[in-house]
Amino acid sequence: MIIGVPKEIKPQEHRIGLTPESVEVLVKKNHEVLVENNGGLEAGFTNEDYLKVGAKLINTPDKIFNKSELIVKVKEPQMNEVNMIREGQIIYTYLHLAAAKELTLGLMNSKAICIAYETVTDDDGRLPLLAPMSAVAGRMSIQAGAHCLEKNQNGRGLLIGGAPGVESANVVILGGGVVGENAAIIATGMKGKVYVVDKSKKRLEELHKQFGDKIIPTESDKTDLKKLISECDLLVGGVLIPGAEAPKLVTKEMIKSMKRGSVIVDVAIDQGGCVETSKPTTHANPTFMVNEVVHYCVANMPGGVPRTSTMALNKATLPLLLKLADQGYKKTLKENKNYLAGLNVYKGEITHKGVSDAFNLKYTPPLELL
Numbered sequence: 001m002i003i004g005v006p007k008e009i010k011p012q013e014h015r016i017g018l019t020p021e022s023v024e025v026l027v028k029k030n031h032e033v034l035v036e037n038n039g040g041l042e043a044g045f046t047n048e049d050y051l052k053v054g055a056k057l058i059n060t061p062d063k064i065f066n067k068s069e070l071i072v073k074v075k076e077p078q079m080n081e082v083n084m085i086r087e088g089q090i091i092y093t094y095l096h097l098a099a100a101k102e103l104t105l106g107l108m109n110s111k112a113i114c115i116a117y118e119t120v121t122d123d124d125g126r127l128p129l130l131a132p133m134s135a136v137a138g139r140m141s142i143q144a145g146a147h148c149l150e151k152n153q154n155g156r157g158l159l160i161g162g163a164p165g166v167e168s169a170n171v172v173i174l175g176g177g178v179v180g181e182n183a184a185i186i187a188t189g190m191k192g193k194v195y196v197v198d199k200s201k202k203r204l205e206e207l208h209k210q211f212g213d214k215i216i217p218t219e220s221d222k223t224d225l226k227k228l229i230s231e232c233d234l235l236v237g238g239v240l241i242p243g244a245e246a247p248k249l250v251t252k253e254m255i256k257s258m259k260r261g262s263v264i265v266d267v268a269i270d271q272g273g274c275v276e277t278s279k280p281t282t283h284a285n286p287t288f289m290v291n292e293v294v295h296y297c298v299a300n301m302p303g304g305v306p307r308t309s310t311m312a313l314n315k316a317t318l319p320l321l322l323k324l325a326d327q328g329y330k331k332t333l334k335e336n337k338n339y340l341a342g343l344n345v346y347k348g349e350i351t352h353k354g355v356s357d358a359f360n361l362k363y364t365p366p367l368e369l370l
Contacts, residue, residue, distance in 0.1 A: 007036040010078060026325060034057075072321060122338055138236075153294065160187065181210075204217035283300075
């Protein structure tokens, strides 16, 4: 199969779809891999690294889209990329369609086969291709939040871990999933006073077993969320409904009750955000203020650490890519319900319920189409 890897063009997105190590695995299995010139440079992978393992360098993205049967990316196609997608082409990347109607309609019109990393499941119902980037974003959320708490960033002028004789900052993490767990790793390491809020008692018990008294597990149904948020210094939004728009757990009214200079890091912004006042930002301009509360809503947080992120992502995405390349998409998706869950758009039809519900579009079960 001919596999194309275009350079990412989303602002400040420095990851790339395949590492040289992954390319080598594909080439050894007799697949042809086309990589855009300098596509991996910002992640620390040179043209020579790719040439050494058998990739072919292509100067322009249109040639990659034109020649490839399967396109591997990191971020959702931008609209000028959507215009290059061919009918029947396989697109394998993060899509986050429930927060992107124009992109959804564009991909439907392209008649492509669109497989989203973030909705592929495993036998336990987890999201193995989303997990590595959620882990990175969770860890970065505390780094970013700590920076935003500094006075010259419009924050409260607090150190998360306090100082001798000075109390630590209150950190509230909404969601005890992969983002929440990894945010807690860094927040507890920084000696913050860490609350983890989740609706699952079982999940909170698991986290309490992991962190002990370093965290305060908090059941969302049994707590006054407005009060908790009003007392926090740093709020991390890590709530996710697979493939669907994130629920707006933090309202405008709650924001009004927050302390001046407190910080929100909305990691769920890729799926629309779990804070009512959130809107997507970039690494170049990461924050904005609402009611004197700092909002950090970068929609591609792991893009800030592209080398770590690309390597972690490839470990998760390569097994399905190999299957798609070796035996084609139909056999691969029909054989494995977890891989099938990744199919969001198929030749003009919506095949993921979360996406169809977000825009009130017709849903077609994927097996009917395959």
